[in-house]
Amino acid sequence: MSTLAVHDHAVAHHDEAHEHHHKATFLNTYVFSQDHKMIAKQFLITGITMAFIGMALSLLFRIQLAYPDKAFPLLETLLGRFAPQGRISPDFYMSLVTIHGTIMVFFVLTAGLSGTFANLLIPLQIGARDMASPFVNMLSYWFFLTASVIMLSSFLVQKGPASGGWTIYPPLSALPKAMAGSGEGMTLWLISMVLFVASSLMGGINYISTVLNMRTKGMDLWKMPLTIWALFLTAILGVLAFPVLVAGVVLLIFDRSFGTSFYLSDIVLNGQVQPYEGGSPILFQHLFWFLGHPEVYIIIMPAMGISSEVLSVNSRKPIFGYHAMVYSLIGITVLSFIVWGHHMFVTGMNPFLGGVFMITTLIIAVPSAVKTFNWLATLWRGNIRFTPAMLFAIGMVSFFISGGLTGIFLGNAALDVNLHDTYFVVAHFHLVMGSAAIFGMLAGVYHWFPKMFRRMMDDKLGYLHFWLTFAGAYMVFFPMHFMGLDGVPRRYYAFTEFKGWEHWLTVNTFITWAAMLSGVAQLAFAYNFIHSIFWGKKAEQNPWNANTLEWTTPVEHLHGNWPGEIPTVYRWAYDYSKPGAEDDFIPQTVPFSQTMSSNLPHDFEDNPGGLEEYNKWTAAHKASEPVK
C-alpha cells in the first residue's frame, strides 16, 4: 500500500505543477519538444525545406529536357561529376527523377502534409490537451528528420542516389551492379524509407488513437470538422498500407544483400549469367502498389479535408453535404485498397483481372465526384472572401477536377495499353495528386499560419504566389497530356533526339520556362513565410471568424492548449450564416440555448428535451411577433 501513498503525493504535486510541467529549456521547447503544436511546426518546416529541394531537382532535369544539346558550365561547377562538361549525365538524370518523386510523394506530401496538419489540428479541433502519446509523437518527427537526412545524403556517395524511379522496381533495384544508382544510393534509399515508414506508423497510430479516445465532451464523431475526418481516415490508410511496403522492402533487401530470389530470375548482367532463379518482379509490384495506391489517397485526403474547411469558412456557408463528404471519404478509403492492379495492367495481367481492377478504379470516380460537387455547391452563392487560403483551396478543386478527369481515361485497361508510361500519366498525377495536394497544403499553411506562428502572412504576396503558381502549374502540366497522346515515354533522358518526337522540343522549352516561373513564385512564398514568422502582423484569436475549436485557444501557445477546462462542444462546425443568428458564424462551443433565434428543428434530432424547448420558444415568439 505504501506505493499508493507515494503515488498520491505525486498527484498532489502534479496538480500544482500542471501549468508548467517541466522547466522549459531551449532544448525541450524547440528541439526535443513533445508539444504537438511545436512538432507540427517542425514537420512543416522540414516538409517545406524538402519541397524546395524536390523542386530544385525538378528544375535541373527540366533544363536537360529543354536544352539537351547545350552545355551549362555552371551546372558542372554546382554538380561536379554529375554534370560533366556542363551537361547533366544520363545516370544523374535518372537519379534526379527518382529522388524528386520520392521526396515529393513521401517527404513533402505524406509527412509534410499529414505530419503538419494532423499534429496541429487533431488535438486542437477535437479538444484534447495533446496526442495520446506525446513521446511517440516526438519520435515520429525525429525518425522523419533522420530519414530525410539519409535520403539527401545519397547525393554525397560516389555513384549518386537511387535511380530506378520512385517505385524502385526490381531487378534494377535488386542488383547493386545493375546501374550506377543501384549501388549505395539504393541502399541509402531503402534505409531512409524504413525509417520513414516507422515514422509514419508512429504518427498514424497516435492520430487514430487520439481521435477515437480523446475528444472533448460533446464532440461526437458527427460533430468533427472534415479536416479531422480526412486526417483520421488518412491515418487508417497509412497504418494498413505501410506495413505491406515494409514486407515488400524486406524481401527486396534479402534479394539485394543475401542472394535470395524472390523477385529475380533469368538475369544476365554484363554478359554474366546470374545465379538467381524462379523469382518474379511482378510480386514486388503487387506488394508495392498495395501500398502505392492507398498512398496517393494518403496524399490527397488531407488536402481534401483542409480545402473543405477553408472553402466553408471563407464562403461563409455550411459545407454542402457534410454527411456525403464523410461517406465519400470513407468510400475512397475502402476502395483505395482494391484498385492497385490498375498500375499493372500491362504487366501480363489476366485481362479478366484487369477488368475487375478497372471497375473498382472507375467506381472511385463516384465519391470523388460527390466531393467535387459538394465543394462547388459550397461556393455557390456564398459570401466569398478571397483570402490566399481560399484561393489555394479553390485551386485545389480546379486541379482535382482537371487531373481527375484524365484518371478516367487511365483507369481503362484498354486505353492504358497506349497511355501507360507516357507523359499522359505524368500530367495526370502531377495535377490530381501533385498540384492539388500541394495547393491543399498551401491553403492549410495560409489558413492556420496565425494559429501556428501567432502572426498573419502577407495577403498581397499570397495573391502573387497563388496566381503565378496556379498559372505556372497548368502551363507545365497541361501540354504534357498531348505529348503523352503522341506516345512520348516518361523518364527519358533526351526523347527529342528520336525521329518523330523532335517537334516536342519547343514544347519542352516552354514547359521548362513555365516551371522556372513557378519556381520563382515559391520564393515569394518562402519570403512571406519566413518574414511573417518574425515580423508579420500580430494575429487575433479568431482571425477568420471560424467555428472550430482551435480558435478558442489563446493566441499565446501553452502546453495543454486551453488554460482552464477544455471547452464543451454543442454543435457541428459549420454553422455559418445561419438565418436568425446575430453573427455569420456560431462557434462549436456556443450552446443552442444561447442562439434561440437561429435554432432549427433539425438541430434537435436526437434531443427531445431541446426540441420541446424549441417548440415552446417558437410558439411564444410567433404569438408576440408583429404582423408584417
Place this chain on the structure above:
Amino acid sequence: MIMAQIQQEDRVNLGAKKFSMWIFIFTSFMFFAALTSGFIVYSGQKGHALDVKMPTTFIFSTIVILLSSVTLYMASTAAKKLEWEKQKFLLWVTFALGIVFLVLQIQAWYILTYKMGVYFVGPNASRTFIYVFTGMHLLHILAGLAVVLNAIKGTYGSVTQVKNLYKMEMTSIFWHFLDIIWIYLYVFLLLNQN
C-alpha cells in the same frame, strides 16, 4: 484514493495508449498478411511448391509459446488479485518460455538447413519464405521479450498498481498476439507444405 488514481490515469492517457497498442497489432498483422500474400502470389505464379515437411521442432515450439500465454494470463490474474510475488514468478516463467521458444525456432532452422537441405538461398523462394516468416516473427518475439522484461521490472520497483496493471495489459495484448501470429504462420505453412 481511487479518484486520485483515475485522475492520474486520465492525465497520462493510459486508455488511449492501450488503444494504440491495438492499432500497432493491426499494423503488425498487415505485415504478416503481406508476407503470406507474397507467398501465395509467388507460389501461384510459376508453380513453385514448398514441398517441405515441417520439422517436428515447430510442434514443440508451438506448445511452448501456448504455455507461455497461459503463464502470462496467470500472471495477469495474480496481479489483479494483488499477489505480486506470484505475478513476478509467473512473469519470469513466461520470459523463460519465450527464450525456449526462441531457441527452438533456431533449432528448427538448424534442422531445416543441415538435416533437410532446405536453404535460405536457393532457386525456390517459397522455401526462403519459411525463414522469412519465422525470422520476422522472431524479431517480434525479441520485442515481446523486452516488453515482458519491462513488466518484470515494474514488479521490482515501486510502481503503482494502476501502472502495474497497465503494463500487464500492454504485455498481454502484445504477447498473446505473437502467440496467435505464430499459430497463423505455422498453420499457413502446414497447409502449403505440399
